[in-house]
Amino acid sequence: MPTALQTAGPNGARRDTVLVVDDSPDIRLLMRITLGKKYEVLETDSGMQGIELIQLYQPPLILLDIMMPGAIDGLQVLDFVKPFSPRDVVVWVESKLQ
Secondary structure, eight states, X not given: OOEEESOOXXXXXXXXXXXXXXXXXXXXXXXXXXXXXXXXXXEESSHHHHHHHHHHHOOSEEEEESSOOSSSOHHHHHHHHHHHOTTSEEEEEOOOOO
16 A cells, blocks of 8 residues: 655645655655655555556656566566656665665
8 A cells, every 4th residue: 555645646746756666664664764854755565556656646756666576566667657757757776675
């Protein structure tokens, strides 16, 4: 289930919104704590929900984990983002926490 913190609402997000798509709760928490003071943070743990949030909020910045389990991984989300919103900035996040 996606968690939306201080969302701007449907029909386009404000320019200071960041979407975090990562299956790691620790990474999402770190991004929420780090970025939440200055930016509106949307977050989800799955590629499919990431695509839904991109369509709904059109965030200008997306922090995307490439290696995610499930039917849609980060590369597939990236493939979706490019034609849908070519001006958005996507930061590719790849990490292994042990």
